[in-house]
Amino acid sequence: MDEQESDPELDKIEVTRRTVIETGTTALLLTALPHAALAAGSVEDKEPPPPPVTIGLRINGQLHSLTLDPRTTVLDALREHLELTGSKKGCDHGQCGACTVLIEGRRVNSCLTLAVMHDGQSITTIEGLADGETLHPVQTAFVEHDGFQCGYCTSGQICSAIGMLAESRQGMPSYVTQDLMRAAADLTDVEIRERMSGNICRCAAYPNIVAAIKQVAGMPT
């Protein structure tokens, strides 16, 4: 590709709300990095950034116009450009599920998809689930059943559970569904555990997560 000149807009150091709030050395170092470097992932890259791309994303019902390094994942767009830090970066490789959001109503790993690929689409994050002060039923159930300990995986668990419940209503089978021809499988413990296997919880709050989801699914808990 042609060598691109460094974009001063991308290289400028921004002082954000988080820079002021967070005092840890690592946090300061990270927020002081240009966005291009954050988009580049864990491996250092000293090359000039590629030309930025302008896209529109409807996030939690609100339209945002963003000018991004094309390497920016949906997760980094949310966390680093829109300050929506509820979606968490766990592994950044699609293995832990902490970054799960709903894109066009379907649950995906936001760390493994580029923001530019979703121009014009709707994204729902953990910040967009409550209706004012009223929590989403899945959020309420997680609170009632103590479906978390440290909380780091929780926003991913909740977004994933909402996507999973919708899939289940639409008749999506799972690997443990006995009869593939049944319209919809009952959300038993085994079904929920299989369907939620893309969300890892290091605190092992799994029994309570399963109980919370069963309650929302209307299954006896």
Place this chain on the structure above:
Amino acid sequence: MKAFTYQRANTTAHAAAATAKPGAKIIAGGTNLLDLMKLQVETPSQLIDINHLPLDKVEETSEGGLRIGALVRNSDLAADPRVRQRYGVLSRALLAGASAQLRNKATTGGNLLQRTRCYYFYDITKPCNKRSPGSGCAALEGFNRIHAILGTSEQCIATHPSDMAVAMRALDANVETVDRQGDTRAIPIAEFHRLPGNTPEIETSLKPGEIITAVTLPPPPPGVQVYRKVRDRASYAFALVSVAAIVDSARGRIRSARLAFGGLALKPWRSPQAEQQLVDAAPDTSTFNAAANALLEGARGFGDNDFKIPLVRRTLHSVLAETTGA
């Protein structure tokens, strides 16, 4: 991640022409490609986004089979009522792969083209003939628990990680492609993936500037369909061994058997010799043993993966017992 320019393909012809350029890569679901780009295993200078091409339909063919567009998501294909009813082995294999979040993004074409999960292929500080031809194979003398026991070479002992492709191999699927001249062809899935030999960096029979448009399935063969996956945890893990089986039996005789295996080789593996042992035979232990012996002729472990030889034998026994009611 290395810098790249991003382009959206508006037509299949545009996508095929664009991929003929050195450094250009197609992105569809992106779940494997972006993972590899973050690690700089893949360093494309140009990404061609094909997500807007009209390749997202599952259609009936005039022969009574199905034509699956290259962009049909793994979750949608697994849930398709026609797949669930007539190609249960494919639905099960898809549902056995990855997580729900990944299946919502991953595409039919991309699943076929996903790269091996060999640890040394993923680690750019280690030699790997597939990633860096001529650099050597760190897996041969390294930790090779997940590696191949069939069809290996001194250059590469990696496996192909797909579940979907294993079921498609049992179903004798065809991979439809188009090239930059607009010429189309159908590649039998048996010839689509290549064994490593001396060129492990060449993984498929796709030519530069040729892209997958669809996968076609012939009408479903008669028999019971089973997909069995053996792995280190109950869900969300790659196969150590997997078997896609379609076995037709009645009155104490096996009429036909198709067996495809994952986790054993750099491509979904079929053994005509093993299948031949089953045809017209009684579904009993000695028949199953004969099939396993035929399958494993020439199998070789590399230390940590020696266990796969007895594991595939036992898994095959179990699957044959299930499909024949023995």
